[in-house]
C-alpha cells in the first residue's frame with residue numbers, strides 16, 4: 001500500500017438499536033434529509049472517496065435496500081451478535097485482499113457527526129505512530145460510582161480519563177490478531193482499542209471533537225440534527 005493510500009473502512013452497522021426503541025434500527029432513522037447511515041457514509045466518503053468500504057449489516061436486515069452507498073468499492077458483510085464480532089467478520093472478509101500493514105479505520109454507523117477535519121487529523125496521527133489509535137475526548141463531567149443501590153459510593157477522579165469515540169484505526173494484521181485473541185480468551189471488548197490493549201499494546205489517544213456523539217437514545221437523534229446544523233456554520 002502506498003504511504004498516502006486511502007485506508008480500508010469498516011462500518012459496523014449490524015446493531016438493532018434496542019436502546020433507541022424505534023420501529024427500525026436507528027441507522028435507518030431520518031436525520032435531516034438523509035438517513036443516519038447515509039449521513040455517516042457521506043462523511044467518510046467526502047474524505048476517502050477511493051477507499052474500499054466493508055459494511056457490516058444484520059443478516060436479517062429488512063431496511064437496507066433503499067440506502068444510497070456513495071462508495072464505488074464496497075462489500076456487504078454479515079454482522080455478528082456483538083459489535084466486535086461484526087468487525088471481525090469484516091476483517092475475515094478482507095483476507096486475501098488486504099495486506100498486513102494496511103490501515104483499517106473502524107467507524108460506528110451511529111456516529112454521523114464526525115468531521116472531515118477530525119478524520120484527516122486522525123489518519124495523519126496514526127501514520128506517524130507504531131501502534132494505531134482512536135479519536136477520543138477528555139472527560140469533562142464529574143464522575144460518580146454507584147453503590148449497591150442508586151446512591152453515590154465514590155467520586156472517582158476524572159484526571160486522565162477520556163471518552164473513546166470512533167474511528168479507531170490499526171493495521172490490518174494486528175487488528176485481526178487482537179480481535180481473534182479477544183475471542184479465544186473470552187475477553188469482553190466494546191471497541192477495537194480494548195482488544196489491542198489486551199495484546200499488551202497502548203493505542204494512541206487522538207483528540208477529537210466532543211460533538212462526534214454516538215446516537216444511542218432518542219434524544220441523541222435530535223441532538224445530532226442540531227450538531228449537523230451547527231457544523232454548516234463557518235467556525
Ligand SMILES: Nc1ccn([C@@H]2O[C@H](COP(=O)(O)OP(=O)(O)OP(=O)(O)O)[C@@H](O)[C@H]2O)c(=O)n1
Pocket residue numbers: 011012013014015016017018019020026027056079080081082083084086087107108109110111214215216
Ligand atoms: N452486533 C452488532 C452490534 C452493534 N453493531 C454496531 O456497532 C455500533 C455501536 O453499537 P451501538 O450503538 O450499541 O448500537 P446498537 O447495538 O444498534 O444499539 P443497542 O445496544 O441499543 O441495541 C453501531 O454502529 C452498531 O450498528 C454491529 O455492527 N453489530
Ligand SMILES: C[C@](O)(CO)[C@H](O)COP(=O)(O)O
Pocket residue numbers: 083108163164165166190191192214
Ligand atoms: C466503539 C464505541 O462507540 C466507543 O465509544 C463504543 O464502545 C460502542 O459501545 P456500544 O456498547 O456498542 O454502544
